[in-house]
Amino acid sequence: MLDRALPVLDVQGLKTVFKTRGGEVHAVNNVSFDLKAGELLGVVGESGSGKSVTMMSLLGLLPMPPAEIRAGSVMFDGEDLLNVSQEKLRSVRGGKIGFVFQDPMTSLNPVFPVGYQIAEPLRKHMGMSKKDAAIRAKELLELVGIPDADQRLLDYPHQFSGGMRQRVMIAIALACDPQVLIADEPTTALDVTIQAQILELMKELRDKLGMAVIWITHDLGVIAGIADRVMVMYGGQVVEHAPVQELFTNPQHPYTSALLKTIPSISGERAARLTVIEGQPPLVVGPPTACPFRDRCAKAMPVCALKVPPRYEIGEGHDTACFLADPLEVANAG
Amino acid sequence: MLTFTIRRLLLSIPTLLFIAFVIFMLLELAPGDPMAQMPLTIPPEVKEKMRLALGLGEPWWVRFPLWLKQFFIVEPQYWIDGIFGTNFADGAQRIISFQSRSPVFETIAQRMPQTLWVVGMSYVVGVLIALPIGIISAYKQYSVFDQTGTFVSMIGFSVPPFFSGVLLIVIFSVQLKWLPSIYDTTHQVTSWDTFLFQLKQMIMPVMVLALQTTAQVSRYMRASMLDNLGQDYVRTARAKGMTESVVVMKHVLRNSMIPVVTVIALGIPAIFGGAIITEQIFKVNGLGQLLIIALQGNDIPMVMTITFLLAVLIVMMNLIADILYGILDPRIRYD
Ligand SMILES: Nc1ncnc2c1ncn2[C@@H]1O[C@H](COP(=O)(O)OP(=O)(O)OP(=O)(O)O)[C@@H](O)[C@H]1O
C-alpha cells in the first residue's frame, strides 16, 4: 500500500543559507526527499547536520533574515509551499502539518495556560467554539498521557515537567488531525516508558488517520523500531536514504556505517548523542565544493575533495551520496 | 498575593518614617532662615517673637514628632471631617505654611489639579505614543521607522525639558503666535471655545513632558519586544498557523509588557520630579512651582510635606509595580 501511495509531501533541491557576519552558512544543501501517506520517515544525523533547519524551511518557520531559502520546491496538496501566500501557508501550519519542536522547555508561551495554547489551533483551523475546543483539548491531553487533564488545562507551562511539556507540544501538533506530523526529537526529554507510549500513539494515529510522520532523532534504536524509511543527513546534505531494514543491514555510506557502530550493544538502552565518531562535524561556510564527510572518512579518495558526490541509486529505494558507489570513480582512484 | 500586599504595606511604614526623618533633618541642618525675606526694618526682637510664633523655638526632637502627628493623625481627621461633616479634629493644630500662614494641605489641594492635568496627561500621552513606537520598532528592526524612533528618543533622552520647553515657546508662542506661552490656571472650561483654549495651553507642557516619557518607555518596549520575538514560543505560535497580528499583539506583547509595566509604574514619581522644572518654564502654578517657591522662602513645613508626599508616591508605585508583576507573570508567586 505504501509504495503505491502518492507522496503527500515532495521536497526537491532545497537550499537554505544563513547570512551571518562570518559569511554564508550553507545549512541545507540540495536536499530532496518525499513522504507518502501513512509513512514514517526517520531522519538521523549528528548535531548541526541541518535536520531542524531543513524541516523548518518547509513551513517558512526560520527567521528571515538571517535565513534565506535559495532554491527548491516543497509540494504539498498540489502547491509549492515555498511559493504560496502567507494566508495559505498559515492554513497549512498547525492544520494539515503539525510541528513538534526540539526544545520543550522554551517552546510553550509562559504566560498562557496550556489549555489555551492547545485550543488556539483548534479554534483557528477547525472553527471550534471555546467550549468545544476546551473539550477537545482535554481529550488531547489524555491522548498524550497527561493525568488529571481537566485541571491541568488551566495550568501554566512552568507547572509542567520537561517531559510533560513535550507531550503538550505533541498534543498541539496533533490537535487538528494533521496529514503530516514533523517531530523534531520529540522523545528526547522523555523517559523510556513514556517514550514507548508516544511511539505507540504515533503508530496508532498513523494507522487510524493515515498520518505521515517525519521523525527526527539521534536514537537509531527508535528509528529501527518505528520508521519505514530512513534519511541520513550530514553537513546539510542527505548522504544516504534507504528502507529501514536495508539501511541497517546494508549501509553504503561510510558515515552511516560509523553511525550504526555507535548504537549501544545492549538493546533497549538509549543511544548516546552521535558524537563518538572521530573528528568534528564540518562548518559549512560557503557553498559546498566537496564531500562534507571526507576529512573524517577512512575511505576517502582524491575525488572526494574535488566535487560534491551526487546521490547514486544503488537499489530499490536506496541511494547514497558517496563516490564509492560509482565504479568509475573507484577505478580512477586505483 | 493579599498577604504579600499587606506585608509590603506594613514594611513600608518604617521605610516612610525613616525617609521622613531624613528629610526633616536635611531641612533642619540646611542653612537658611524663614525670616530672611522679612524687611530689614523689622527689629531683631520682633523677628525672634515671630520665630517663636512659628514654632521654631522648640528643638527638633519636639518638632519632628509633632509634624508626624499632624501629618498622620490631624490632617486625615480634617480630611474626614471635611467629607462627612464630623468633628474628629476638634480644632487641633494643622501643618501651617510659614509663608502663607494657611494650612499646607489646603494650598496643596488647590495646586494639585493643575499638576495632575499637565503631568498626568503628559504621562498618559507619552505612554500611549511610546507603546506602539516600541512595538513597531522591534517588529521592523533597523527599518526607517526604527531608525527614526531611535533618533527621536535619543533627543528625548538628551535634551532637558528646560531647553525643549523654551525652544517650543520661542517657536510656537513668540514666532508663530499659535499657542499661549503662559499657562492660565484661572481658566475655567465652560464651553467648546474655552475647552479649545485649555487644550491649546496644555499642548506645550504636555509635549515637553511626554517627549521624555516617550523616549524612555519606547526604548524599554522595543528592547522587551526584541527579547521576546526571538523566543522559541513565537515559532510555536507561527507553527500553529496564528496570524502575525496574533503572534505579535498577543503572544509576544503579553510577555513584553511584564517588564514595561514596571517601568511605567516606577516612572510616575520621576515625571512629577520633571514637572517641577516644566511648571517653572510654562508658569503652571502646580505643585512643582509651589515647591520651588517654598524652597526659596524657607517654608519648611511646605517643603517637608510636598517632599514627603513624593516619597510616599515612590514607595507606593514600587509596591504597585511588584503587584502588577505578580499579576502579569504567572511564574511569579509571592506567597
Ligand atoms: N540562526 C542561525 N544562524 C546561523 N546559522 C544557523 C542558524 N540556525 C542554524 N544554523 C546552522 O545550521 C546548521 C544546522 O542546524 P540544525 O539546527 O538544523 O542542526 P540539527 O541537525 O537539527 O542539530 P541538532 O541535532 O543539534 O538539533 C548548523 O551548522 C547551525 O550552526
Ligand SMILES: [Mg+2]
Ligand atoms: Mg535540531
